Amino acid sequence: MQVTTQAFQRNAGAALHNPALQKALKNIKIGFVRKRAAAVAKLPEFEALREAGRELKNHVLDHLDFYLEQFETKVIESGGQVHWAQDAAEANQIVLEICQSVNARRVTKGKSMISEEIGLNDFLEAHGIRPVETDLGEYIIQLRHEHPSHIIAPAVHLNREQVADAFQAHHAPYGFTERREEPRALMDEARQVLRQQFLQAEVGITGANFCIAETGTTVIVTNEGNGDLTQILPKVHIALASIEKVVPTFEDVSLLLRLLARSATGQELSVYTTFSTGPRRAEDADGPEQFHVVLLDNGRSGMLGGEFQDMLRCIRCAACLNHCPVYGAIGGHAYGWVYPGPMGSVLTPQLIGIEVAGPLPNASTFCGRCEDVCPVHIPLPKMMRHWREQEFARHLIPMTTRFGLGLWAFVARNPKLYRLATNLGSWLLRRLAGGKGRIRSLPLARGWTAWRDLPVPQGRTFQQQWATRRENQS
Amino acid sequence: MPISPPRIGLFVTCLVDLFRPTVGFAAIKLLEEAGCVVEVPTQTCCGQPAYNSGDRATARSLAQQVIAAFEPLDYVVAPSGSCAGMIKQHYPPLFSNDPGWRARAERLSAKTFELTSFLTDVLGVEQVNASHPGTVTYHDSCSGLRELGIKTQPRRLLGTVEGVELREMEESEVCCGFGGTFCIKYPELSNRMVSDKAGHILATGADTVLAGDLGCLLNMAGKLQRDGATVQVRHVAEVLAGLTEVPAIGESEGDG
Structure with a gap:
């Protein structure tokens, strides 16, 4: 998909x-x-x-190699196959080859x-294979040639x-041929259209919320x-999962399921x-x-042991999106790539x-x-700050900002100078207000006074x- | 509690110093009435603008300045959850590679408090001596609420101000959109957030909105006044100390 992260400001305005x-x-x-608050x-x-x-x-991330290998062994023992994909291109190629091996058209x-x-859908289409999204929200946005604006409610913007x-x-x-608007009728219509697709498809592709190492099970x-x-x-099932989705046991999955549904939709458990x-x-x-499992790295192993490792705890519940005042004001598309909201603001720069x-x-x-x-207590603000530190260290922030910050820092390190500056600033702002308690327009602070x-x-x-x-006291 | 009165270093905060000195004097009055001796060590800024802009080196040097100035005192008290949170939560990890400064940062962290939290949680103040007839609503500033757990403390104290009726707004815990440099970097987003906040404030019908952080207060006052609302905006310490004779934030004697 087209990346528009750099146009965030403009996207947000729109x-x-x-x-x-x-x-x-x-x-x-x-x-x-x-609903989340009530469930909690x-x-x-x-x-x-x-x-x-x-x-x-944390335990899984500390022993990721062990659990991934255990998972692979168990998948093979149960008759399935595991494919390791270093990056997006490898993952797409793997999926394509599986599809081609059974002459899949749909x-x-x-x-x-x-x-x-x-970017699997575009890739498959370019190779003559028609992907059909079957999640209702995904199906709707596929018809509209859009991407998800939310990681669990892809069509929440509509x-x-x-x-x-x-x-x-x-x-x-x-x-x-008749236009319907009633939600139930729309759902029935989609169901009937999709039912035909289910029966015609040669391959079914799903994600995986969890991969259970002790049994080689995807969930x-x-x-x-x-x-x-x-x-x-379909004849073939391909599960796509990133490497951090592995968990040791069924018992562990039940713990995460209890957290996931409540955090995501306020349900005690999802319907299925x-x-x-x-x-x-x-x-x-x-x-x-x-049964194929494609395990994708795509930069994640590079996060292990570093300041962004905690991000790999994410179970994709979207609670951070739902509670973010910025996401709530602009929705997901403005973020300009796949993952929006706070989790995206940490993960996207990595990817x-x-x-x-x-x-x-x-x-x-x-x-x-x-x-x-x-x-799972991911310190999202702290990690966003770590990205800002990298931007600062690598001179990726605007020169004017850097200059302003430097000037302010110089003054703030010298209390006497700082005192002079604040005295002057106070006097100047009061002059500009002309006896009033506030200023309506200040060219140097347009972002504020607009x-x-x-x-x-x-x-x-x-x-x-x-x-x-x-x-006076002395 | 030590036998001799505790010596407090007032961390005035740069916004209070420049925009709202009354808040500093209100803090001094409240602390002195609670039996403290208040000093105002040499200070500029806690370093948060640098810290949140990714400039750790500057943040560290400003933190060292604060630590050196305040460590001789018994406590550090700030009329701000944001600056107190910076000293308390963020100073120690700034020195993760410097054991000496790390220890000093941790010692300062342990004795640093936001004003209403210090009064109630540390000094055990249960009542203030002030009167403010009218209805107020209270905005929970993000850092105070989520970094320091400040929620009940200002409300408990407000409950003892004569004549005050507290009317809670919807979403009092949602950010007002100030966010330090955020309001400059993303002004339109910030405006949207503070517009929502202003709507919740006005819906209560309260005549005054209070909060514990001047950044949020300047933001909310600026928005409410641009929209022509007459609700007064004040720091909670002004009401608790009974220093409400002065015009509210953004107002002047001449405004009428």
Whole structure:
């Protein structure tokens, strides 16, 4: 997908002035924030689970090689195959070759952010294979030639009318000529169209929320059941997972599942939690003939042992997006690549480079709400700050900013000079206000005064007044 | 509590120093009424603008300046959750490669507090001697709330101010959009956030909005006043100390 991270400022401005988007974003508060709060309030041990989740993921990251190899062994033992992909290009090639080996023309897909990360749909289409998204939200945005704006609710930026428009434009060939707007009717329509796709696809591709090392099992959570049909009906099932998705045992997965659904949607458990171990066995009623797992690194192993390792604890619940006031104001597309919100502002620079993703870790007030709701305690603000440190060290910030910061630092290191500067500043601002308590327009502070008045100093600085008071006392 | 009165180093904060000296004097009054001796060591800034801009070297040198100036005192108290949070939470890790300074940073961290937290949690103050007839609403500043756990402390003290009625706003814990340099780097986003905040403030019908950090207060005052709202904006310490004779933030004697 096209990377527009560098245009973040412009993207954000456009998002703020997009009435349909603004209307859709209001749903996040009701749909996610309140439901999460209610679910957490009902579970007294939630904080203890968060601690346990953090420790579990830390343990896995400290022994990642061991658990990945164990997982591979168990997948092979159960009749499946594991493919290791260093980067996006390798992962795409692996998937393509599997598809070509069974002469696939059509693949159905469950929701997978890894697929977005590697740009799989475009790649398959370029090689004559038609990918069909089967998660309702993913399906809608695929019809609209868009990318997800949210990691668990890909079409959260859209409203019902826009969905109706998309269906009307694309569903006539399937016999749906009448425009429908009622949610239930839209869902039924999508279901009927997708049912045909499920039956025709040769390959089904899903993501994996977890990969269980002790059994070689992949796990997906969905609320629509589309994932089950994607992986059971076609001849071949390919699960795409990044390497940090591995967890040691079923017991461990149950811990993370308890955290995941509550943090994501406020559910105690998602409607479907699907475990896949190997291809169909002789005694199985259904299932694929081939089971492949593609394990993607794409820069993640480079995060191990460094200041961004904690980011690999992420279980993709999206609580940080849902609670971020910046995400809530502009939605996900403004971030300009696959992963939006606070988790994206940390992960994106790692995956595509801080040179292009620089604006993202800066687009935060460090309000800390993301870290506060993160089910595995990822210190997101701290890691955004680490990116800013790299930008500063590598001279990636604007010269004017650097100069301003340097000048301020010089003054702040010299208390006497600082005193002079603040005395002068106080006097000047009060002069400019002309006896009023605030200034309506100040060319040097346009970013502020374009939207707000600037309150001016009350009078002489505290330090001046304190000095006077001390003199009078002595 | 030591027998002799505790010696407090007031960390005034650069915004209070420049924009709102009353807050500094309110803090001194509250601390002195609680039996403390207050000193104002030589100071400029805690270093947060540099720290959050990725300039660790400058942040470290400003932190060293603060540590050296304040370490002889019993406590450091700031009328700001943001600056207190910087000293308390962020100074020690700044010196992760320098054991000597790290130890000094940790000792300072342990005795640094935000004003309302120091009054209630450390000194055990249960009541203030002030009166402020009217309705107020309280904005929880992010650093104070999430780095220092300041939520009940200012409210408990406000509850003892004669005549005050506290009306909670929706989403009092959501950021106002100030964010230090954020409001300059992303002014339009910041504006959107403070517009939402202003809406929640006005919806309470309170005549005054209070908070514990001047950054948020300047931001909220600037927005409310640009929109023509008449709600007054003050630092919580002004009300707790009864120093509300002076015009509210962004107002002047001449405004009427």
